[in-house]
Amino acid sequence: MTLSVNLGNARLLRAYRQMRLIREFEERLHVEIATGEIPGFTHLYAGQEAIAVGVCEQLTESDYIVSTHRGHGHCIAKGCDVGGMMKEIYGRKDGLCHGKGGSMHIADMTKGMLGANAIVGGGPPIAVGAAIACKLRGNRFVSVAFGGDGSANQGTVFEAMNMAVVLRVPAIFVLENNGYSEHTGAAYAVGSGDLAGRARGFGMPAECIDGADFHAVYDAMGRAVARAKNGEGPSTIEATITRYYGHFEGDPQNYRAKDEVARLRVTMDCLKRFRERAALDHTVAQAELDAIDVEAVALIDAAVRDAKAAAPPVEADLYSDVYIQY
Amino acid sequence: MPQLTMRDALNQALHQEMARDERIIVLGEDVSGGAGGTSGEREASGGIFGVTKGLLPKFGEGRVIDTPISESAIVGAAAGAALAGLRPVAEIMFADFVGVCMDQIYNQIAKFRYMFGGKSTCPVVIRMAMGAGMNMGPQHSQTIYSLLTAVPGLKIVIPSNAYDAKGLLIQAIRDDDPVIFFEHKALYPRKGEVPENAYTVAFGEASLVRQGEHVTVVAIARMVPFAERAIDALAKEGITCDLIDPRTTSPLDEETIIESVEGTGRLVIVDESPPRCGMASDIAAIVAQKAFHSLKRPIIQVTPPHTPIPFAPALERLYVPGPPRIEAAIRQALKDE
Ligand SMILES: Cc1ncc(C[n+]2csc(CCOP(=O)(O)OP(=O)(O)O)c2C)c(N)n1
Ligand SMILES: [Mg+2]
Numbered sequence: 001m002t003l004s005v006n007l008g009n010a011r012l013l014r015a016y017r018q019m020r021l022i023r024e025f026e027e028r029l030h031v032e033i034a035t036g037e038i039p040g041f042t043h044l045y046a047g048q049e050a051i052a053v054g055v056c057e058q059l060t061e062s063d064y065i066v067s068t069h070r071g072h073g074h075c076i077a078k079g080c081d082v083g084g085m086m087k088e089i090y091g092r093k094d095g096l097c098h099g100k101g102g103s104m105h106i107a108d109m110t111k112g113m114l115g116a117n118a119i120v121g122g123g124p125p126i127a128v129g130a131a132i133a134c135k136l137r138g139n140r141f142v143s144v145a146f147g148g149d150g151s152a153n154q155g156t157v158f159e160a161m162n163m164a165v166v167l168r169v170p171a172i173f174v175l176e177n178n179g180y181s182e183h184t185g186a187a188y189a190v191g192s193g194d195l196a197g198r199a200r201g202f203g204m205p206a207e208c209i210d211g212a213d214f215h216a217v218y219d220a221m222g223r224a225v226a227r228a229k230n231g232e233g234p235s236t237i238e239a240t241i242t243r244y245y246g247h248f249e250g251d252p253q254n255y256r257a258k259d260e261v262a263r264l265r266v267t268m269d270c271l272k273r274f275r276e277r278a279a280l281d282h283t284v285a286q287a288e289l290d291a292i293d294v295e296a297v298a299l300i301d302a303a304v305r306d307a308k309a310a311a312p313p314v315e316a317d318l319y320s321d322v323y324i325q326y
Numbered sequence: 327m328p329q330l331t332m333r334d335a336l337n338q339a340l341h342q343e344m345a346r347d348e349r350i351i352v353l354g355e356d357v358s359g360g361a362g363g364t365s366g367e368r369e370a371s372g373g374i375f376g377v378t379k380g381l382l383p384k385f386g387e388g389r390v391i392d393t394p395i396s397e398s399a400i401v402g403a404a405a406g407a408a409l410a411g412l413r414p415v416a417e418i419m420f421a422d423f424v425g426v427c428m429d430q431i432y433n434q435i436a437k438f439r440y441m442f443g444g445k446s447t448c449p450v451v452i453r454m455a456m457g458a459g460m461n462m463g464p465q466h467s468q469t470i471y472s473l474l475t476a477v478p479g480l481k482i483v484i485p486s487n488a489y490d491a492k493g494l495l496i497q498a499i500r501d502d503d504p505v506i507f508f509e510h511k512a513l514y515p516r517k518g519e520v521p522e523n524a525y526t527v528a529f530g531e532a533s534l535v536r537q538g539e540h541v542t543v544v545a546i547a548r549m550v551p552f553a554e555r556a557i558d559a560l561a562k563e564g565i566t567c568d569l570i571d572p573r574t575t576s577p578l579d580e581e582t583i584i585e586s587v588e589g590t591g592r593l594v595i596v597d598e599s600p601p602r603c604g605m606a607s608d609i610a611a612i613v614a615q616k617a618f619h620s621l622k623r624p625i626i627q628v629t630p631p632h633t634p635i636p637f638a639p640a641l642e643r644l645y646v647p648g649p650p651r652i653e654a655a656i657r658q659a660l661k662d663e
Binding site: 102103255 | 355356359360361362363364365366367370371374392393394395396397398399422423425426460461462463465466601602632634636637638639640641644645
């Protein structure tokens, strides 16, 4: 099992780069959405980056993930092309899903990214299915279901967890507890408030960790992956975190204390935490991280520019990829 | 008469009915919002589309219930509360999420009255926002009323304007049977004259939105204002149509449709649901059976293609039938070869 203390300079830089890229992607979307050029509604992942990256840095392209409506971070962390994602969000023909899916449905099977999902609780059963495939192939790979605190109230999630235990499949449930499901607090909607405890109730180990700490996520995931590959079955990781924006872009957030986000941006910033840790243990130089920050801005600039210039789908695309026509 | 949006008309109906009958409860995700939040603002939402605004401050937490994300339990709890004497109005935020709670709708509430030998009623209303037009993608844009119209035991209501929305919702709440109440998202801002007082619009009575002599057009929900535009444009050329809005697809006012077809001999049906086993094909079948000899031309169905609903605006625009397609269909119905 690889733990974060064993990560070399290159791997740490990669992790930081992924987190920074997600942050930049989302912060930029926040700006671009305000211009009205991006269709539909979009849920930003900013603030939660360390969870997607800590989890996916333990995975390869042959491992599977299943994502949620708030999926951009999971996609980037799993290696989806940022340019293709941006085009998808703009509804372009060259988007990762040819503009058919949009922000809530980005998928890339070649990266083991089995799809973002706009149905809360829709993903975990699918992840269990992929885990059955992994088990049949000798538990060399694992399947991860991302979900929020709100999703943990959905029966489909309970069913998936229990089935994963019963079938002893290499599934890992990652519950990102950001305190809210839409406009309702987890303090109200999650009876007992203990997501990990629920998972334990189904008969699997569950860890509670600080979701703004890349190292903590990475290590917890390392333990879950090791267990899964050892044929010991599923695990759950509950990561406490916050989201920097509203539920969707345009959400007035009347349910949040006025200073909440500003405060948490200081105390719960995975990038800042990563830098502080690097400064302490001298694993990577601050200058290297600064260079990544600059590079991320350029990458996202290019992605947005290309997406804006890209062509929309045409009429024939409406009828493609559907099996039967009438 | 005051002009209200469909959203406000629905909101007014809920306020008036809840004040009239204390057995009425409202339950769903974020129907008030703010519970467990950090701002202390208890009604932080009032429903994601604002339809349940102001209910919590007026009627309290006992009757205005924010639920966890648990659609099966929402509909099931509404069913149980109804059996126990309450009159629940449940909200499924988007009609697409019916996929999660289909059993409670299909096997439970729809069957109680019949299956229990008439010993129970199930006065549940399940409201849900539906429809394309806002680029919300394949899992947040469906209409699904055709699917649920196919279920015996359910009443299916689909208003197209503010006046009908209010009257139909009040009727739905007072009705002793389960009612699925569809609200087209793109129609929430549509304004119309709405009387201040409470009133009902009966189920199974279509509304004749336009009166004409050449073609019968049947349209549902957002297709009604689209058909109005097409018909009004054609009127300038002297082509006039009956425009029938069924308002409820179960029960369906067959009589009004058939009477009109007997007069015009030509029928265009405009439906935002997919073409197979949908309301358009259902109405076409009824007319073919009951008014075959009145038809001068084949029935024309204007529907989306048999595909999921695409996200990209460029595709969604093509997916949703609009006034130009409706106009073309009416012209085609008038061509006599
Ligand atoms: C079945 C279903 N019910 C409701 C919704 C509407 N909805 C979308 S996201 C969301 C909240 C999800 O909360 P959580 O799981 O905590 O994820 P977060 O948004 O915090 O990332 C809700 C209620 C949905 N998309 N699907
Ligand atoms: Mg949440």
